[in-house]
Amino acid sequence: MIEYEPVIGMEVHSELLTESKMFCGCKVAFGGEPNTRCCPVCLGLPGSLPVVNKRAVEFVVRTALALNCEISHHSIFHRKNYFYPDLPKGYQISQYGETPIGVRGYVEITVNGTTKRIGIRRVHLEEDTGKLLHVEGDRSLVDYNRSGVPLMEIVTEHDPAAGFDQINSADEAREYLVRLRSILLYLGVSDGKMEEGSLRCEPNISIRPKGSGEFGVRTEIKNLNSFRAVYNGVKYEIERQERVLREGGTVIHETRRWDEPRSVTASMRSKELEQEYRYFPEPDLVPMVFEPEWIEAQRHLLPELPQEKKARFMAEFGLTAYDAGVLTDSKALAEFFEKAVEGYHDPKIVANWTMGEFLRLVNAAGIEVDQVKITPGHLVDMLKLMDNGTISGKIAKTVFTEMFETGKRPEDIVKEKGLVQITDESAIESAIDQVLAENPNEVERYKAGKQELLGFFVGQVMRATKGKANPGVVNKLLREKLS
Amino acid sequence: MVDKLYQLTAHELHDLISKKEVSCRDVTESVLDRIRSVDDRVKCYVTVTDELALAQADNVDKQIAAGEPLLPLAGIPFALKDNMCTRGVLTTCSSKILHNFKPVYDATVVERIVNNGGVIIGKTNLDEFAMGSSTENSAFFTTRNPWDIDRVPGGSSGGSTAAVAADEAVIALGSDTGGSIRQPAAFCGVVGFKPTYGRVSRYGLIAFASSLDQIGPITKDVTDCALAMNLIAGKDFCDSTSLDVPVPDYTKSLIPDAKGIKIGVPTDFFGQGVEPEIVNSVMKAVEVLKDLGAEYKETSMKMVDYGLPTYYIIAPAEASSNLARYDGVRFGLRSDDSKDPITMFLKTREEGFGPEVKQRIMIGTYALSAGYYDAYYLKAQKVRTLIRQDFERLFEEFDVLVAPTSPTVAFKVGERAADPFQMKLADVLTIPANMAGIPAISIPCGYADGLPIGLQIIGKSLDEATILRVAYAFEQATDYHKRKPEI
Numbered sequence: 001m002i003e004y005e006p007v008i009g010m011e012v013h014s015e016l017l018t019e020s021k022m023f024c025g026c027k028v029a030f031g032g033e034p035n036t037r038c039c040p041v042c043l044g045l046p047g048s049l050p051v052v053n054k055r056a057v058e059f060v061v062r063t064a065l066a067l068n069c070e071i072s073h074h075s076i077f078h079r080k081n082y083f084y085p086d087l088p089k090g091y092q093i094s095q096y097g098e099t100p101i102g103v104r105g106y107v108e109i110t111v112n113g114t115t116k117r118i119g120i121r122r123v124h125l126e127e128d129t130g131k132l133l134h135v136e137g138d139r140s141l142v143d144y145n146r147s148g149v150p151l152m153e154i155v156t157e158h159d160p161a162a163g164f165d166q167i168n169s170a171d172e173a174r175e176y177l178v179r180l181r182s183i184l185l186y187l188g189v190s191d192g193k194m195e196e197g198s199l200r201c202e203p204n205i206s207i208r209p210k211g212s213g214e215f216g217v218r219t220e221i222k223n224l225n226s227f228r229a230v231y232n233g234v235k236y237e238i239e240r241q242e243r244v245l246r247e248g249g250t251v252i253h254e255t256r257r258w259d260e261p262r263s264v265t266a267s268m269r270s271k272e273l274e275q276e277y278r279y280f281p282e283p284d285l286v287p288m289v290f291e292p293e294w295i296e297a298q299r300h301l302l303p304e305l306p307q308e309k310k311a312r313f314m315a316e317f318g319l320t321a322y323d324a325g326v327l328t329d330s331k332a333l334a335e336f337f338e339k340a341v342e343g344y345h346d347p348k349i350v351a352n353w354t355m356g357e358f359l360r361l362v363n364a365a366g367i368e369v370d371q372v373k374i375t376p377g378h379l380v381d382m383l384k385l386m387d388n389g390t391i392s393g394k395i396a397k398t399v400f401t402e403m404f405e406t407g408k409r410p411e412d413i414v415k416e417k418g419l420v421q422i423t424d425e426s427a428i429e430s431a432i433d434q435v436l437a438e439n440p441n442e443v444e445r446y447k448a449g450k451q452e453l454l455g456f457f458v459g460q461v462m463r464a465t466k467g468k469a470n471p472g473v474v475n476k477l478l479r480e481k482l483s
Numbered sequence: 484m485v486d487k488l489y490q491l492t493a494h495e496l497h498d499l500i501s502k503k504e505v506s507c508r509d510v511t512e513s514v515l516d517r518i519r520s521v522d523d524r525v526k527c528y529v530t531v532t533d534e535l536a537l538a539q540a541d542n543v544d545k546q547i548a549a550g551e552p553l554l555p556l557a558g559i560p561f562a563l564k565d566n567m568c569t570r571g572v573l574t575t576c577s578s579k580i581l582h583n584f585k586p587v588y589d590a591t592v593v594e595r596i597v598n599n600g601g602v603i604i605g606k607t608n609l610d611e612f613a614m615g616s617s618t619e620n621s622a623f624f625t626t627r628n629p630w631d632i633d634r635v636p637g638g639s640s641g642g643s644t645a646a647v648a649a650d651e652a653v654i655a656l657g658s659d660t661g662g663s664i665r666q667p668a669a670f671c672g673v674v675g676f677k678p679t680y681g682r683v684s685r686y687g688l689i690a691f692a693s694s695l696d697q698i699g700p701i702t703k704d705v706t707d708c709a710l711a712m713n714l715i716a717g718k719d720f721c722d723s724t725s726l727d728v729p730v731p732d733y734t735k736s737l738i739p740d741a742k743g744i745k746i747g748v749p750t751d752f753f754g755q756g757v758e759p760e761i762v763n764s765v766m767k768a769v770e771v772l773k774d775l776g777a778e779y780k781e782t783s784m785k786m787v788d789y790g791l792p793t794y795y796i797i798a799p800a801e802a803s804s805n806l807a808r809y810d811g812v813r814f815g816l817r818s819d820d821s822k823d824p825i826t827m828f829l830k831t832r833e834e835g836f837g838p839e840v841k842q843r844i845m846i847g848t849y850a851l852s853a854g855y856y857d858a859y860y861l862k863a864q865k866v867r868t869l870i871r872q873d874f875e876r877l878f879e880e881f882d883v884l885v886a887p888t889s890p891t892v893a894f895k896v897g898e899r900a901a902d903p904f905q906m907k908l909a910d911v912l913t914i915p916a917n918m919a920g921i922p923a924i925s926i927p928c929g930y931a932d933g934l935p936i937g938l939q940i941i942g943k944s945l946d947e948a949t950i951l952r953v954a955y956a957f958e959q960a961t962d963y964h965k966r967k968p969e970i
Contacts, residue, residue: 040586040587040588043813044808044813045586045587045588045813045814046568046574046576046581046584046586046689046690046808046814047567047568047574047586047590047686047687047688047689047690048588048686048687049685049686049721049722049723049724050723051720051721051723052723079804081803081804081807081851083807083810083825083828084824085810085812085824088808088812088813089807089808090804090806090807090808090810091804091807138822140824142812276852276853278803278804278848278851278852278853278856279851279856280800280801280804280851280856280860283692283693283694283724283801284690284693284723284724285723285724286723286724
């Protein structure tokens with residue numbers, strides 16, 4: 001049986017976190033009353049002209065640099081001509097051809113222990129369209145608030161001659177997107193919100209007999225609004241194409257839509273007839289010229305990127321590659337960790353809490369790290385309460401959950417809930433006496449040599465003291481009493 | 484009070500207003516009266532903004548009465564080609580597709596005129612979307628030449644030039660993509676100036692061909708042209724292609740001699756079917772300039788032959804894209820009862836655009852299509868570079884080039900309408916300057932059978948001053964500009 005190999009190209013669009021739109025001064029913000037954030041320029045009114053948003057250009061240059069790209073010395077805008085009601089000018093100002101802002105870069109990904117350098121073909125700047133809303137009956141409404149929002153497009157390299165690796169599985173596709181999104185968030189150029197559509201991913205997938213130098217016919221998937229959807233959609237499409245070929249059919253060049261509830265892709269439109277966009281250089285804008293000195297100045301403005309931060313965490317804090325990787329996945333998580341480490345002597349303990357309880361609660365709550373109420377200072381204070389014996393490790397988990405949910409200081413929680421650890425030996429002793437009195441059989445068995453039962457007694461004592469007894473003291477006293 | 488204020492130039496009116504001999508309202512009323520008495524024959528105006536004009540005039544009069552310093556254009560009535568946006572005032576491009584379109588903003592040039600005391604008196608007729616050389620392509624009516632009502636005023640700024648020639652405006656603004664200011668200025672016997680591409684902001688000028696369009700003044704004499712240029716030229720941050728270079732005081736270059744000026748006479752501009760009387764007038768004008776101290780030499784500019792065909796690739800290509808926004812969604816005409824947006828686009832555009840516009844959209848769409856782009860658009864851009872280099876070569880030797888503006892005088896209404904190729908030849912001598920982005924003026928230099936002849940003076944990029952100096956010197960030595968048509 002022929003073994004197939006998938007080849008996946010990724011086209012990612014990200015809205016940029018600029019204050020104003022790409023070619024006018026209108027404010028960029030998600031949502032809002034329809035058609036309240038527009039002007040003659042982004043409405044494409046006759047006579048209006050575009051003016052390039054310098055900040056957006058800087059953002060794309062910095063992104064391209066972070067993706068190891070070369071910056072074109074001379075970069076121009078083009079018009080992509082097509083008719084659609086959400087496209088006010090009848091063309092989108094975009095970048096076409098050989099001189100987008102960034103070319104020939106790569107993103108490093110590691111999947112199942114294998115590291116690949118995924119080539120980036122181009123990083124370019126364009127403008128977003130408005131939104132068409134179909135309402136009841138035969139009417140459509142258009143909202144131009146999004147029209148003209150700066151949009152960055154990042155496309156992977158499909159040409160093996162470029163010397164980079166390709167994406168060959170759904171796992172790699174997802175990992176590429178995770179890495180890319182993380183870099184964008186580190187740079188502060190994107191909010192990375194896939195569900196709101198500010199980060200959009202359109203993979204194209206083809207399969208070919210393993211070892212073949214030719215590409216198969218590719219399909220493009222739209223409507224992938226989460227990492228999971230990207231993974232599932234790509235996986236589904238690879239399997240679907242294999243099925244089609246094994247059944248003797250042919251894959252059609254088309255755009256397919258991911259149907260999340262049904263977990264299938266369905267044909268949207270054929271791409272057999274290539275759309276004719278009549279690209280030509282935008283005559284209303286002058287070429288952008290990037291001098292080497294200016295590019296270097298932009299490079300100096302780059303923040304520490306995930307890979308660099310990971311390496312530093314390993315060197316500086318003695319973390320394992322895995323731990324450093326998890327902690328630097330998200331800039332916000334890394335910052336939380338690093339702030340906490342500043343106030344506490346043992347990075348490994350801070351790392352365990354950050355990756356363990358903290359991430360577990362973040363994920364359970366379905367929120368982003370930068371939305372949490374708990375502060376790194378709270379974590380430090382809590383660790384110190386543990387160290388000075390005020391609370392036990394078990395109580396600490398309760399305190400942490402409470403801090404996470406309410407944002408209260410750990411001291412206050414301990415006080416309010418009466419969680420102070422019992423270290424008073426006489427108080428613990430009476431609890432032990434009671435437990436031993438209630439469990440005479442176990443006491444007998446223990447004394448007969450069943451030493452494992454110590455854990456049982458400890459558990460019972462902790463239960464009797466509502467978890468507040470100092471476990472060290474409990475252990476010590478139990479041993480004394482039972483000996 | 485002075486009789487017939489409407490006949491005066493802007494600088495003459497400025498003197499009267501500054502001496503308080505007349506008010507701005509007097510001037511505006513005089514011009515409005517003139518419009519009322521002759522415009523039913525000349526048909527320059529699509530919209531006369533009488534109320535707005537009088538309000539603006541009164542406002543300037545108030546400023547004068549309050550002792551505020553007199554603004555440079557105080558009380559001067561301006562006509563605007565109707566492809567420049569005016570806030571709250573119908574702006575039509577002489578097209579049905581802009582039905583009832585009232586812009587929400589003023590074009591930069593409009594803002595500058597009003598801020599300098601100018602009065603907006605109305606919006607003038609043009610070939611639809613500035614595509615044409617006679618105003619016969621207007622969706623509304625054909626403007627007539629004040630020198631002969633049976634003839635065209637030229638185009639596409641025919642309404643603006645006829646208005647200045649017929650004293651229905653003191654100054655008008657036009658736009659010149661392939662000669663649309665200079666050719667009608669020649670036909671109507673007035674001064675028409677196309678500045679360097681990028682000298683005057685295009686913000687608010689409804690685009691025809693973005694890389695060629697340039698706004699410029701149409702005036703009764705060269706002095707008024709310099710005055711208008713002083714105020715409309717200069718960097719505008721709303722137009723990325725506008726040039727950030729200082730604007731000299733053009734009135735300072737109005738010197739009544741041409742001493743030391745080196746004039747090139749490119750013979751290739753005289754072979755394009757140019758009528759003998761026009762050749763004679765232009766050569767006589769060259770002799771006049773020689774008498775004024777200039778030197779001249781015949782020279783050659785082979786690339787002029789390629790101007791027209793190059794233009795008819797680039798301009799329609801850009802137009803096909805610029806005119807895509809007329810889809811019925813947000814403004815202007817919308818064809819009703821369509822079941823889906825695409826049908827609405829098609830029907831709206833079918834009903835809204837005239838035949839010339841449709842033809843150019845189709846030519847342009849073809850020229851930009853995959854598989855044809857390299858052979859047409861890209862090639863045309865390369866030829867355009869060669870034309871520019873040919874001019875640069877000549878300007879190493881000469882300060883200005885002198886040539887006819889148009890191969891013919893004004894032709895009869897309907898005469899060329901059936902022959903689009905003949906019609907397009909009307910621009911053969913003006914297009915090269917657009918291709919190179921360089922400034923050029925047309926001033927009256929004679930008459931053939933009572934019809935004006937235009938002298939074209941082409942200058943170096945950004946050297947409007949030298950063109951104005953040569954034009955002024957010629958004007959001071961002659962009296963062609965003083966003749967007025969009888970209407």
